[in-house]
Amino acid sequence: MSGPALGLPRGPDKPSKAVKGGTAPDQTASTASSSVSSVHVSIEGKPATLSFDDDLFWLARGGSSAHAVNGADRALDPRHAYICVPNALVLYSSFVPDSDGGSLLVRLLAPPANQSNPLGPFGFKAPPSKASQVASLQTALSKKNEAPSASADGEAARSKLIALQEQIQGPCANVRLVKIEARLVAKAKGVHALEEDQQERATEWAEKLMRLAYGPEAAAVKPFRHLKVLINPVGGPGKGVQLFHSKVRPILEAAGCTLDIQITTHSGHGLSIAQTIDINAYDAIVTVSGDGMLHEILNGLAKRPDGAEALEKVCVAPIPTGSGNAISVNLLGVKQGFSMALASLNAIKGRPLSLDVCSITQPRSDTLPARASSTDGKAKRKSRALNASVVSSATASQSAAVDAAEASSDPPALERAPSQAYTHSYSFLTQAIGLMADVDLGTEHMRALGDARFIIGYVGGVLANTPCEVDIHVKLGASGTTNRADMRRRVARFAEGSQSLDSTHDGGLQAAGSGEEEDAQQVENATLEWTSSPQRANGSGQTSNAAQLRHGSVLDPLSGPSQEALPVLDLQDPSWPHTVLPVLQGATTPTGWAKVDARISGLYAGKLPYVARDLMQFPYALPGDGLLDLALLLHDGGRAGKLRAIDGAEKGQIIYDRALSYFKAEAYRVTPRRKAGDKALKGGGLLSIDGEHTPYAPFQVEVSRNLHFKVLSLFGRFVCPLVEPPAPPAGSSA
Ligand SMILES: Nc1ncnc2c1ncn2[C@@H]1O[C@H](COP(=O)(O)OP(=O)(O)OP(=O)(O)O)[C@@H](O)[C@H]1O
Structure with missing residues (x-):
């Protein structure tokens, strides 16, 4: 470990x-x-x-x-x-x-x-006795690979193993x-x-x-950290300030940390603080908030002229006082994800873990009017925050003009800014459109309920059963796959590799075990391809900070290998053919851009396994694999099927539901068929990036190869069990 x-x-x-x-x-x-x-x-x-x-x-x-x-x-x-x-x-x-x-x-x-x-x-x-605990742990670990999956004995051994591993990972409840x-x-x-x-x-x-x-000599963590503490007073049930002073501050101070505390006063405040913070002044930024504040900090740091250096130097330690707190659940485990004490310990002793950063481009022409016409007060504030984070793809002078306008956080001033080709923002957690965006953003009035609001929103959304009218294009790339068994193997190998991580806690593929060479090679090849390929990015060259686009922007034409019409992507998973997906004639699994031909209720993409305590939506997500995990909720799955999928959602088995297609891709593009504001769309069209309101417009996403977001971690990896695939449905031949 x-x-x-x-x-x-x-x-x-x-x-x-x-x-x-x-x-x-x-x-x-x-x-x-x-x-x-x-x-x-x-x-x-x-x-x-x-x-x-x-x-x-x-x-x-x-x-x-x-x-x-x-x-x-x-x-x-x-x-x-x-x-x-x-x-x-x-x-x-x-x-x-x-x-x-x-x-x-x-x-x-x-x-x-x-x-x-x-x-x-x-x-x-x-x-x-310590000796007997360690002995029983070792026995269980050695049984790990022997345990037959179907037998009762195997199940019992596995449960015991999980219990023991959990004990190691986080026995410190309360x-x-x-x-x-x-x-x-x-x-x-x-x-x-x-x-x-x-x-x-x-x-x-x-x-x-x-x-x-504080750890063995070589890997020791420096005690007495100097921490910048940012508290969101309105995140989740709105108890951030109280929780910080009663539960977090005493622990940080007991450890001899020095604190520079700041309470945010408005949406977007975290972003502007990250844009101007002295990146050498603190050992970490502690966010007393939900995931929203981390999203702001990521975008604020990335937008700086020294964005790459800022992201490299600054580490963030989340204290979970928001609603979903997905980042904390992934870092501390589902049982300890909301533990103030363990999160505080992480701020004191955690080591940097690099998370992938997703680059998101949207047509600028679509995002500006959406910002100005928004009638919802909160959405308007959030939209303004997001737009303050966009990175111009234009020339230096245009960029400066946009920056000046954006700095004012004034929508009219923003609209006077020279028109740009596309906006460029960053995400570390999820992107959602359709049902899951409605669940996330359409339940903000239930904020006081904490994360219970998501389940209420999901049931309401499933009963409404509205199709998500979008066109989806996907680039699986050399290492993308639709094969869940393959994905599971990669995660298992990564977990073995991460056990041997010591001081670096990088979380990257370099931590992979012996069986990982092939995947590591694929990533290596992808990196080489990326660094040697010319910047397409709509012909506008590099963005104003260090982010570079490997697959172009949302404005670039999509084309097949020889400019012919794009092929249809075969979403069938040979290792799990139990979905409602129709068998498509002539469908292929191309590595270039391909279109998705399936009616969906929603698209959900992510980089971390847990999106909430009771939902492990992306169990095969890996840090550093250069891939996004995508889940398409299939409209033809019906209401009953989608409600049944709630069972086992916290264990990740939701990805084996009949109404779900799950795959890994290097990039994807979503083009809504309806315009923002259309009355047929919930809330006039909801697009969620890391749980934040984002203009309802086409967007393209890829994993950045040169930017990483550093969070502190006690374990050097996501704390989540390896998913057990459920038994195939009765009557199936597989
Ligand atoms: N003082 C403030 N007033 C109004 N909004 C604020 C303030 N400080 C921060 N915010 C905004 O609050 C939003 C929600 O924050 P946060 O993510 O902490 O909580 P949450 O959305 O309930 O939790 P989660 O994202 O984990 O579900 C963020 O978008 C942030 O911009």
Whole structure:
């Protein structure tokens, strides 16, 4: 596993919120064995022992010879500890000497009390031994590849494995801040003076614990981060400010981070902050918000003249206070995705993980009128924010004029700007049109319900059963595929590879395991092809920042290999032929541009597996593969089928639904057949990019090969299980 291991045995007993020390007699520092470092202290007048080994920190009662049982000191055994946590959950440790000895300060995150066994301070309850946990984990891991998929035994082994992996990945549900202040004092002043080197040893003990808490030497994370904190006061249920001050700030400050806090005052504020922030001044930007703020930061950074450098240097640590919080769910796992404490720990100790950035182009002529004519106040604010983020494809002087107009955030001023060929914005999460856009953007009035609003919107949308009238063109490219079994293999290989990641946590294909060479080669070839190909981009050359378009813009003509009419894309998946897709005569799987010939209810494309806690829509999404995962909700799937698809949606099995087509492509283009404002369209036409309102107009998307968006991650990969394909439907021959 890469990143801090958070799942080793945890302290079973109830920790007090603040454990304060007082004067007490026992004050010897000792080392019980080569791997355990202990210091005997007093806490609230009672003797206690603070210990750590390479993996764990624990606090136990006693520690002097008086507590020895059969010659062994129980305090040195983590199984008898009152608090016992992985070192990864230790935030801070230091020794402050004084004339009476001094104080050892240790701050950490610990699991909550065990309700069935609410022992008070210094109670004893033995957790399962570390050795037996590790052994059972290893056994389960070795069974991983042997487990037959269909048998009950296989299922049981797999469930156990998943449970154990989850324990490693995030056992820290509801962890809370514990502050330990322990005294190192002489037994009686002037009579038993401190041993000569006792303070020195206490200092060394605290420093060593701190080093273990922040990772092994080579891969150590720098403690005491300087963080820019951006709080969206209106994201999700609108509790960002309150949650930050009550749950997040105490943890960040306990870890010794310094904070520069700013509350956003309007939509688009995050974007303008990212455009002007000193990219060398902070270790990370902490967003107390949903995904919307990250979208703004991505666009703000990318739009800067030093966009590539800014995206390379700035890391973002999300704290989930929005509605969907998809980025946090992917980084922390579905169970811990909304955990303020774990997200705070990520801001303190996470390492950079590079996410793919999608380039999106739209005809400028279509986006400007949409912005000015919008009647919805919120949509207008958001649209303005988005347009402030667009990147001109024009010459430097035109670009400067547009920038000046955009900086004003004034729609009339924007319209006076020279007309440009296309706008260019960025996405890291999803693009949606049709049903899923209606679910996302059409439920904003239910914001107070948190992420429950999405399920309500989905059921309403399915019952309305409106077709999504768009033309879709897709470029699968050399490494795109419609084969789900192939995609699953790629994800499995990537997961194996990412286990061996250590300090880099790059998330890219270079992390792939031995079986990945072929895919890695494909990506390598694609990169070479891209870097050597001339910039098409509507003949206008490079955009004003570092983004480059490999597949041209939305305005470029689409053509087949020899300029003939575009072929129809065969969406059939040979490994899963159980959809309602008709068999198309003469359809092929070309690598160039092809058109989709299917009636759909919506298109949903994404780069991260989870789009919400209860929806793993893109289980085979990978960072760094240069591909977008696309899900087409087939109109002919019917209402009942789409409602049934909710079952198993959080496990990713939705992609095996009869009413869904799922594939990976290098680029795609969507051209709505109806104009924005058409009364037949919900909300006059909704297009969602990363959950944000975007002008309803043609758009083309590709994965940028030269830009990445860096977020902090505790695990170096998305925390999501490998999807188990469901059994084929009864009566099918496959
Ligand atoms: N002070 C503010 N007033 C009005 N809007 C704001 C303010 N600050 C930020 N915003 C806007 O709020 C929008 C929603 O933010 P956010 O993503 O945090 O919440 P959400 O949409 O509920 O969550 P999610 O995107 O995870 O579903 C963003 O588009 C952002 O531009």
